[in-house]
Amino acid sequence: MTVDIAPQLPLAKDFSSFLSLEGAARKKSPLKGLLRFMKDDMISLGGGLPHPSTFPFYSLSAEVKAMGPADATVNGSSLKAVKAQPETVSVPHYPQPGKTESLTATLQYGMGTGLPSLREFCKGHVARMHKPQYRDWDVVLSAGNTDGFAKACSMVCSRGDKVLVEEWTYPAALEMMEPLGVGHIPVQMDGEGMSAVALKDLLDNWGTNPEQAQQAKPRVVYLIPTGQNPTGTTMSIQRRKDIMQVAQEHDLIVIEDDPYYYLQFFVDQQGGWMPSLLSMDTDGRVIRLDTFSKTLAPGCRVGYMSMNPQFCQIVQYHNEVTTQQPSGFSQAILAEMLISHWGQEGYKRYLTENVRMEYLNRSQHLQKSFKAHVSPLLASYNEPSAGMFLWIKIHLEKHPRFGNVSDSALMLELFNKCIANQVLLVPGWQFSCKSKPSDIDPADLLNSWYDDDARYLRATFAYATFEQMEEAMVRFGKTLEDAFAA
Amino acid sequence: MTVDIAPQLPLAKDFSSFLSLEGAARKKSPLKGLLRFMKDDMISLGGGLPHPSTFPFYSLSAEVKAMGPADATVNGSSLKAVKAQPETVSVPHYPQPGKTESLTATLQYGMGTGLPSLREFCKGHVARMHKPQYRDWDVVLSAGNTDGFAKACSMVCSRGDKVLVEEWTYPAALEMMEPLGVGHIPVQMDGEGMSAVALKDLLDNWGTNPEQAQQAKPRVVYLIPTGQNPTGTTMSIQRRKDIMQVAQEHDLIVIEDDPYYYLQFFVDQQGGWMPSLLSMDTDGRVIRLDTFSKTLAPGCRVGYMSMNPQFCQIVQYHNEVTTQQPSGFSQAILAEMLISHWGQEGYKRYLTENVRMEYLNRSQHLQKSFKAHVSPLLASYNEPSAGMFLWIKIHLEKHPRFGNVSDSALMLELFNKCIANQVLLVPGWQFSCKSKPSDIDPADLLNSWYDDDARYLRATFAYATFEQMEEAMVRFGKTLEDAFAA
Structure with a gap:
């Protein structure tokens, strides 16, 4: 699918000056430069990829929840078409008509951006649900939100930096930062999560107390806007707007960790899904972390990061020298289920x-x-x-x-x-x-x-x-x- | 299975002083501390795990190469029992007798060490093939060798350090280190890979030239001993002994990246598989990186690291705040195929x-x-x-x-x-x-x-x-x- 993006929107601003020592030093892998020669009748003895005929896996399949045909809509009559029985998602060894993926492709080495079909699906989903307010946002797959957060953090935080966080927060985020020498500064919360007033106040008055005088003004805020862990709070629309306004005023990178986004109980009463911080981002300052861990299963180890194109490229380079991309078994099953079976509409309905x-x-x-x-x-x-x-x-x-x-x-x-x-x-x-x-x-x-x-x-x-x-x-x-x- | 380890072997030495700033700062996750209360009739409203009944996956299966029953041996008559047709490996939703794994377990959050059954299999395989010469070595799963190398490197290298490498080497290893501010020092090679003489010479004379005077003596060597990338060289047994002797003399951590170990062509002529550097390690100074990428398929994104128990624990903590563990789909298929179908003997025969x-x-x-x-x-x-x-x-x-x-x-x-x-x-x-x-x-x-x-x-x-x-x-x-x- 192609993602439609309104041409009148601005391009992302340049956030190069926010890159950490590590983030700024990430470079394209030389070996990936070989790919551009792969056309016409070229015979490649280049990349050290095992031949797929050597894979001992001949097909893969899963019984999954049926969410109806990919073109089903949410209105009442088409819902009836949804089968109550599980359906079989299967991935053949070699490409076949009617199949999104094959094991030949998914079990091979691939791009640091993730399996193209699954990445496109995720990007399409983000376009439907979040509609970022700038033109050149993009999506890179991660191995889940802890992996995504680790990569985001190492991209924009150097040793000695401190990140603004909710006063009660997900402990693994702090534990990720601490060994990198990245500290944190708690920001007061109320019944709607992080207080925009407290955030603004802290930044407006930065450096006025002696402790802060030694510390550079923070440039990154990490928060969990929906069903926050541990307090369960969800930011109102106004709170989201206020936080984004402070972020613009004080030029902050916003890491929006949103694993519970689809666990919103009152979507109907509240008139739809809450607008994400990404959906209000006109600059490219939000790094949004989504994951299939809470919507499908934690064992997928697949998430997706939506952000400006420079950040996407750096995380891609980071992936290429660490995790490479999510598991091919995960990506194969997810791509086949989400694209060939459920479709965007089916997934949203699910x-x-x-x-x-x-x-x-x-x-x-x-x-x-x-x-x-x-x-x-x-x-x-x-x-x-x-x-x-x-x-x-x-x-x-x-x-x-x-x-x-x-x-x-x-x-x-x-x-x-x-x-x-x-x-x-x-x-x-x-x-x-x-x-x-x-x-x-x-x-x-x-x-x-x-x-x-x-x-x-x-x-x-x-x-x-x-x-x-x-x-x-x-x-x-x-x-x-x-x-x-x- | 239980891994038999000779009781007369020594315990690993203490390599605490080799830890990087990052490695030394890794700590156990507080939330994991909850696990010890989970006994008797305890009802836990503790860990934020989705209930497995919510997973939309009901079963998983793959057609795989048949390698005969798990108890087959390599002698002629039992080989005949090996079926020529693919066999079906299947993983049920809930635990079942006769099955190693279920989706309930494999698609849930798990330990940073990896799926216990698969980790035990890998440890058993290492025990059979490599027999480390100290008692308390252990195994942690990684998401493949690039992930494993990244975690090893960040554990023992701080910004400003330099790692000894073969003069021609795998570019992604250098690209991983560079953004961390970790440099490299090439060591001369010959037809058997890294020269032990050149390595010894370089370390014996460290600091005698003005450039080195500014640089701490290296403490880590990274090498690919078998089918080296790019030179294709394989270290002889003597070369391996010589390298390990220099490593002991100069107290080096040895990162043994060995993805091509099982691609040894002349196992029969040369009287068996080459002894790995790990197999000669009496101290716990070798970090051995193994992967299923070249033996099964790159898309598995599953590897395993064999090393001393302190290093295992630190990588476990690192996993817990980044990748968590390999994909549950990968681990489920691999565990069921390797344990219930192939067995140690079948995998070795494969x-x-x-x-x-x-x-x-x-x-x-x-x-x-x-x-x-x-x-x-x-x-x-x-x-x-x-x-x-x-x-x-x-x-x-x-x-x-x-x-x-x-x-x-x-x-x-x-x-x-x-x-x-x-x-x-x-x-x-x-x-x-x-x-x-x-x-x-x-x-x-x-x-x-x-x-x-x-x-x-x-x-x-x-x-x-x-x-x-x-x-x-x-x-x-x-x-x-x-x-x-x-």
């Missing part, structure tokens, strides 16, 4: 009717169980509108020993009681961005409850069965009452 | 009878075609005993204009004539380790023939058909004669 509904139901079930079994005096949460998480605030001030012992000690005691009562929730401090004592073992939950602000527990409704969720809330409710009893 | 023989035949065919059509006065090569490459030396001294114009100009002219005559070989300079002018476009083959020593062209016999190889040599032979005519 997201709307399956992914979204599944997590809506799960979210509501956990909340119902919470309300039935947990005292609202002792704990509460803000209802999430997307994602996988309930961010439970513990009302420590109701604890009989509140003020006599530290909040940390009370939270640790509560966590231990939860474990004793066989219900596991994640301690909030694990997502804290405050600087941790250097001698702490980050993997030790019990001895490290040092953060007095961490009055939270994160519960996910993604994995447990409905029965388990209910039972978990029974246990949690009892544990809380027990812990708060005199 | 390597011996298929991979090795295929490349032996290809190598011999290209050599036969070379001898039939290319004048031995104008070009020659050393017969390779492994790998994919013929490293063709051009006898420039026979050129009528030799000495009047630069060697570079003559080689560029020859390359252009090859292209005009529709035969593509890779210019030797692309594999050169000499420092290149900074304004060079590494992807431009034609304008960058600057290295006067680069009198080589690399030809691969891996990809072309037998007919194409013959025709390529006809074209190359004529081109050479034309270029060398007065």
Whole structure:
């Protein structure tokens, strides 16, 4: 498919000056220069590719969910055409008419941008869903969002830099940056995620306190705008606009990590899918990270990065000397399923009717169980509108020993009681961005409850069965009452 | 399976002081600390894993080469039991008796070490084939050898370090290091690959020339011991021992990149597979990189790293914040094929009878075609005993204009004539380790023939058909004669 892009839109600005030492030094691979000679009757003894006849794999197939023919639309009548039985997606050894891919192509070495057909599908999907407001945006496949974030970060952050992050955030992002010598600066959050006011305030007044005087003004912000991990918050449209305005004012690169985007529960009530930060980007400053991990399965290890063409090229070069591209087995199955079977419309319908509904139901079930079994005096949460998480605030001030012992000690005691009562929730401090004592073992939950602000527990409704969720809330409710009893 | 390791062997030495800034800073992920609570009747609302019932994949299968039952042996009678027809490898949605894996497990998030069953298989294979000479070596899966090398390099090299490399080497390795600010120092080669004498000499005399005085003594050597890319050389057993002795004397980390190990043509004549550097490692100083790219298919994007336990742990942590683990589709198919169908013995037989023989035949065919059509006065090569490459030396001294114009100009002219005559070989300079002018476009083959020593062209016999190889040599032979005519 060809992606239509409005010709009146501007081209991306030049963000060369934002490249890290590493990013700026990435170059095209010499061996890839051979490709341009491959035309006419050329016989190549050039690239060291194994001959596909040597692959011991002759065909690949999967039984997958049927989402109807590729040309199905979302209106009622065509929905009826959708088969209830699984359908078989198969990839032949050699190219065949009617097939998008073959094992000959997908199991061979390929481009750092990813399998062309799958990349085009992803680009088409981004064009439909996000419509970036500049002309030359492009898409490169990653091996999932952790891989994509690592590549984005190493492209725009050098040792000594600090990245602006939500005050509670995905720990693996911080763990990725730390060994590179890239620090982080927490930005205050509210019920809609990162506060644009706090972000603006921090940047407007940068350098006015002595600690900041030693530190260059941050140029990169990392955030999870939808169903944020761990707080479950989703930015309103206005908040998104405000964040993008601050990003423009202060010339920031925005890393939009959005794995939960399609886990928006109230798409119908809210008048459609939330506009992404990418959809508001007129400059090419947003690096949007999408993944199939939450929509299809984590084991796909396929994601896609949407961003300006220079960034795409640098990540392509990075791919070429590291991961090369996602697995050919993954790409073959995904391309054949998404392109030959589901189509853009089928995939969108799958997201709307399956992914979204599944997590809506799960979210509501956990909340119902919470309300039935947990005292609202002792704990509460803000209802999430997307994602996988309930961010439970513990009302420590109701604890009989509140003020006599530290909040940390009370939270640790509560966590231990939860474990004793066989219900596991994640301690909030694990997502804290405050600087941790250097001698702490980050993997030790019990001895490290040092953060007095961490009055939270994160519960996910993604994995447990409905029965388990209910039972978990029974246990949690009892544990809380027990812990708060005199 | 359990890997038997001789109890009398020593434990790995401590290589902590070799860790880079990045390597030393890698830590365990806090969220992984949750796993230890998962026992008894614990209900976890902890890890944000999608429920496997949401995966739209219900089964996965592949037609693969049959290598007989898992318990087949290599003796004559059991070989007859091997079926000539492909067999079907299938992976069910949920665990089933008799199956190694299920999609529930393989398409879920997993450990940074890789899928346990596949990792165990790889470890068992390493134990059979390489038998490292220390007790606590271990294996971590990678997304192929480029990914493995990138992770090894970032673990033991900091910005400003320089790595010892063969004077002709795999360009992507240099391209990986360069953006990290990691340089390289070429070590002279001969017909057996890197010279141990040159390596020892360079290190014995380190710091005696003014250029080296500014540079710390190198601590890491990167080499491709078998079917080296691009020269096709394979280290003799003695050379391997000598290299390991220098590595011990000068306390070097050895990165053994060995993708062509199983493409050894003369296993029978030479009395078995060459001993790897890992097989001689008594200290834990070798990081061995293996991959399924050349033995099964590049698109697997699965490799495995064998090394000391500290290095394994650091790469595991690195995986957890980047690629996570290889694709679940790849791992599922490979685990089921290698474990439930082929077994260790079947895989070894596949390597011996298929991979090795295929490349032996290809190598011999290209050599036969070379001898039939290319004048031995104008070009020659050393017969390779492994790998994919013929490293063709051009006898420039026979050129009528030799000495009047630069060697570079003559080689560029020859390359252009090859292209005009529709035969593509890779210019030797692309594999050169000499420092290149900074304004060079590494992807431009034609304008960058600057290295006067680069009198080589690399030809691969891996990809072309037998007919194409013959025709390529006809074209190359004529081109050479034309270029060398007065």
